[in-house]
Amino acid sequence: MKNIFKNKKNTRLIGLFLTVGFVLFLIGCVFIDSVSILQIQEDGTQAPRTKAGSVATFILTGHINCQEDHGDVQFIFSFLAPKSWNVRQNATVTYTTTLATNPEEELKMSVVPESSLPKNGGGRTWGEALMQEYGVGPNVLSDMEWVTFATNDKWAIYNGDKPNYTIYLRTNVGYQNLKAYLGFFVNHTDDGMSTSADHKKVKFSDTPFEVYGGKGLMIDYSTDHFNKVQPLASLQDDYVTFSFNGGVYQNDLISCSEIYFEGIAYDENGEIISEVNEKTDKTLLHRESMFSQVYSLTMWPASFFNVPQGKEIKKIDYVFTNKDRSIIITQSDDDFAINHIPINSEKEPFVFELLCD
């Protein structure tokens, strides 16, 4: 026996055998087969959109190919959605599984509290770990959140089990008009965001989901635009960052040495509070990093527009321009770049509505 280990060739073979065996033992376990974001429309057809204020149902189906034993395990489901949906408060999540005595019965899942951390999340909450690992997926705006749910029941699952499962998330989609890719994630508490991809899977919707007929302009989380505003839900006493995303579509402004912000603030009656079009440090955008073509300006709107006591900004019209105003990037330029809508002689500015849900 000792001679076997003394022989280098044999030692390597044994090492390889043990490694393969170890990997095989760990291989499993959780798969996402499909996600559906389609909703029944008024005309009876199905589409990835719903009316503002209504409850939408999202369905995930998957299966487990278990190659190890687990006792007392809770299955995890996380959902990426715009923060304005307030999924933590508004969503109800149920699931069916062939592991259950009655595979048709919808069983409950509950929100995982912030104090309950994933086993291998390095001290991060589920939401933080998911955001660091997957971000906001194919979306380009970051005002989104991962909300995590766990099965109320604990399950015992054994090597060789191959159960199917279906998860239903029903949530009110709020009143903000928007378009965003939605994210779906599955895992279990024994794994808890380990580095292995075998016990966790993520999938983003193939198309953006749209909320229409609500309030405000359509916020498009899913497509790059010349402009970006953060946070999307802001009032005049927030710090608001306006960004010019100069690298996404062809434009002449990006080659200018200085890029400026020009804006007009309106009150709730549509009357102008003030207009800022000076070309000074106050309105100069700063490049976010050497590696990006994004230029930004963070402001306190109430001070920037010198809002008098008792007045409140409801809307800001703005454009990005160079020092002599010979090049101006507007909403019309964005519409032309993305949707090929012809530009009229009168260009339309970008519009930011100050709303808070």
Added chain:
Amino acid sequence: MKSKILKTVTLLSFFTFLISCDAFTDSEFNDYKESVKDLSGVWQLKTVSRNGIDISSTMNFSQFHLNLNPNGSYTLENYLPFAVKDNGEWRVDDPQYPYNLILRENNSSEDITIGLKYPIVNGKRIISITLSPGCQSNTYVYVFEKIDNN
């Protein structure tokens, strides 16, 4: 004779043992009390994070000073969005373990209570305050550093 010597040595050892086992009475230890945290001074806004992201470099925040005067009044210099808008009076909920800074604006009867952290970072006492001066869904963390009054 030997027996007497042995008895004497044994008795002496016993008394020495008794004396050496006197109870520890360190009056300073018994009287120890947590020190009062003096928050009065001029506090300069050093860093700001918005929804968990540091935005300190995007604006000049350091001009904002919170002056907590020893006489119980406070003043705000170069105002930025904050929990209060006007000057007034300040106090903490517990002088030894301050968890909340309580501000009352002049001509107001309402207290504004702000959650407070008061750690020492890099050898300097800092105040960390969490607030939402605009939309409630946006959370800001203001970190103030005490500056010397020279």
